[in-house]
């Protein structure tokens with residue numbers, strides 16, 4: 001675990017340019033590790049990032065009964081001959097992965113107990129879709145003082161429709177449905193590349209899954225058992241966006257090695273609309289400077305829309321565009337809090353609970369501050385900032401890198417949960433960042 005007293009000292013104003021290798025996706029890797037619990041055969045996962053999220057998930061799997069070893073070159077070998085422990089309470093509130101273990105634990109042990117979830121403070125983040133779906137599939141779930149306790153002699157396929165295309169709930173039902181009896185049909189699913197990556201792994205393990213992305217529908221025919229697999233984790237889209245914006249916001253250009261352009265469509269469109277460039281060079285993506293940055297209006301949305309994890313870094317770039325840009329956050333109700341820190345650094349920002357005119361979302365008429373207006377260009381000044389979540393923290397770091405003067409950023413553990421050795425890799429690009 002990272003030391004909670006650690007801080008980053010950033011002296012801003014350096015141009016970040018060069019080449020960076022994009023690591024495997026945190027949000028795909030942790031789910032693949034959970035999928036490996038579905039079989040007693042070895043699973044080899046390639047392109048695993050060495051982030052804290054993966055370390056926490058490793059601890060979870062080991063508690064359950066897995067033996068996990070890291071090989072060379074970001075490979076992870078995980079085998080779970082038997083379920084030793086169906087209760088993973090000790091990992092309470094460190095991330096959002098334990099809920100996904102319900103499916104594998106119920107399939108192999110008939111019982112599962114997971115703690116209330118942690119993760120970033122970006123909204124209420126209920127898990128009702130997960131619990132309702134598992135209950136419909138035959139699980140009995142009891143809410144205890146600190147946990148959810150579930151039992152099921154077996155799970156049965158059924159028809160499920162999510163009120164919103166939730167990534168986690170889609171993954172939960174996939175992990176539960178693959179070994180359930182009969183057919184599970186899920187409507188209004190999330191079709192994020194991380195979900196597709198999980199489906200590719202489960203299919204290679206012997207699961208029978210049909211996806212209709214346009215219709216947001218998934219059908220799972222339950223099978224009796226799954227086998228081991230060698231599976232590659234997709235590149236981290238959030239890391240790609242973070243590095244691209246860090247470079248562009250400081251006046252640089254950057255080549256992202258091993259990023260998948262097809263997963264970043266709405267981001268690339270936005271960069272081009274604001275005046276920047278993106279050229280594909282084989283598996284690499286090269287982002288170039290705008291002559292001058294232009295304003296834009298963003299609505300975050302489930303994939304293939306503009307991802308909710310990208311608005312925070314982008315906001316820093318928008319402080320440099322002449323005029324007013326809008327960010328309309330429609331996935332999480334409370335994900336704009338970081339903007340008050342950008343305002344302290346000199347950004348001209350206003351936040352409102354009203355949707356942009358003519359563009360209502362499901363938060364319309366409620367009291368969630370989910371629309372931001374950013375007016376630029378603004379000269380940012382370094383300051384002291386406390387990071388409270390991964391993506392907000394990334395915005396703070398990018399703002400500090402592009403600001404005049406020094407910033408002291410505490411709460412580095414949030415960054416380490418999502419990014420492998422971020423400070424070292426930023427330094428290679430020219431950043432003046434030190435961990436103390």
Ligand code: EPU
Pocket residue numbers: 027096097120123124125126127128129130131164165166167168169190192238307308309331332333390391418
């Ligand atoms: N929702 C419910 N009930 C549920 C589940 C979700 O109301 O049972 C709501 C949420 O409150 C939210 C919306 O549905 O308003 C979407 O949430 P989703 O379930 O899709 O999010 P998640 O699976 O908890 C993952 C990523 C997030 C990413 C979102 C959206 C992981 C571990 N986390 O969260 O990543 O922002 O999908 O793409 O995969 C991050 O990496 O920093 C991060 C927060």
